[in-house]
Amino acid sequence: MVIGGTSGIGLALAQHYADRGAELALCGRDAGRLDGHPLGRDPRVRAWSLDIRDRDAVERAVRDFGAGGIDVLIVTAGQYADAAGLAHSPALGPALVQTNIAGLVHAFEAAAAVMRRQGHGQLVAVASIAGLLKEYEGGSLYAASKRAAIAICDTYRKALAPYGIAVTTLVPGYVDTARLRELNGGDASAKPFLMSEQAAVARMVEAIDARVARRVFPLRLHLLVRLFNLLPLRLRRLRKK
Numbered sequence: 001m002v003i004g005g006t007s008g009i010g011l012a013l014a015q016h017y018a019d020r021g022a023e024l025a026l027c028g029r030d031a032g033r034l035d036g037h038p039l040g041r042d043p044r045v046r047a048w049s050l051d052i053r054d055r056d057a058v059e060r061a062v063r064d065f066g067a068g069g070i071d072v073l074i075v076t077a078g079q080y081a082d083a084a085g086l087a088h089s090p091a092l093g094p095a096l097v098q099t100n101i102a103g104l105v106h107a108f109e110a111a112a113a114v115m116r117r118q119g120h121g122q123l124v125a126v127a128s129i130a131g132l133l134k135e136y137e138g139g140s141l142y143a144a145s146k147r148a149a150i151a152i153c154d155t156y157r158k159a160l161a162p163y164g165i166a167v168t169t170l171v172p173g174y175v176d177t178a179r180l181r182e183l184n185g186g187d188a189s190a191k192p193f194l195m196s197e198q199a200a201v202a203r204m205v206e207a208i209d210a211r212v213a214r215r216v217f218p219l220r221l222h223l224l225v226r227l228f229n230l231l232p233l234r235l236r237r238l239r240k241k
């Protein structure tokens with residue numbers, strides 16, 4: 001089951017699992033986004049329009065699809081906002097927090113209930129390398145929410161281990177999705193160590209299959225972030241975005 005599976009990273013992951021013969025549930029606020037995509041016509045794929053902020057809707061979809069069991073739940077649903085975005089559109093802040101933080105908890109809780117009963121399962125969240133940046137004045141609400149997502153995964157991993165449920169946190173750098181391009185005026189090529197969707201999916205699937213706790217990639221961006229975190233605060237302040 002992929003919540004956020006109607007575009008970008010989530011859809012690319014779904015395509016991978018479909019190619020491996022999986023039965024899939026793909027969710028987004030507008031499942032109609034799958035119209036015209038091969039997965040939208042695949043009989044092994046069920047699509048749900050749901051908002052991850054709506055706990056009841058998430059529970060209903062998980063219960064419905066989960067009646068036949070759920071091996072893996074992947075949460076890629078996410079919103080982006082920095083200070084400039086919040087200045088123009090104050091509604092972005094609550095929407096981001098409810099999606100990236102509360103929504104993740106809704107999805108994990110609902111799927112964990114099914115997985116506890118079946119005695120196995122895996123919860124996966126797509127956080128972001130932005131969540132590893134040490135606090136500084138140029139920090140975004142997005143980075144804070146992804147930091148929270150990483151911590152949420154850590155907590156659920158500990159809580160659910162006795163039930164045979166693994167929790168995998170994927171912490172990618174920049175992935176060349178349509179959404180990232182849209183946020184960058186149509187071209188994300190200036191982003192450091194930009195990965196194609198396919199390259200990112202390969203790294204993610206490998207981590208999911210191995211049930212690793214946390215996978216941060218690409219290595220070079222991870223090293224840069226670690227270096228940045230070592231800088232004194234007055235130098236970290238110079239980073240604009």
Ligand SMILES: NC(=O)c1ccc[n+]([C@@H]2O[C@H](COP(=O)([O-])OP(=O)(O)OC[C@H]3O[C@@H](n4cnc5c(N)ncnc54)[C@H](OP(=O)(O)O)[C@@H]3O)[C@@H](O)[C@H]2O)c1
Pocket residue numbers: 003004005006007008009010027028029030031033050051052053076077078079099103126127128129172173174175176177178179180
């Ligand atoms: N692209 C990158 O460079 C990058 C890097 C690091 C981390 N990430 C993270 O990876 C995830 C996917 O990013 P992406 O670039 O693939 O973006 P995307 O194409 O916009 O994918 C987001 C998916 O989540 C769904 N979604 C958004 N809000 C939702 C909500 N409230 N309820 C249910 N579904 C919702 C979207 O469908 P609807 O809009 O129809 O709801 C879409 O299917 C995000 O969490 C992002 O923060 C991305």
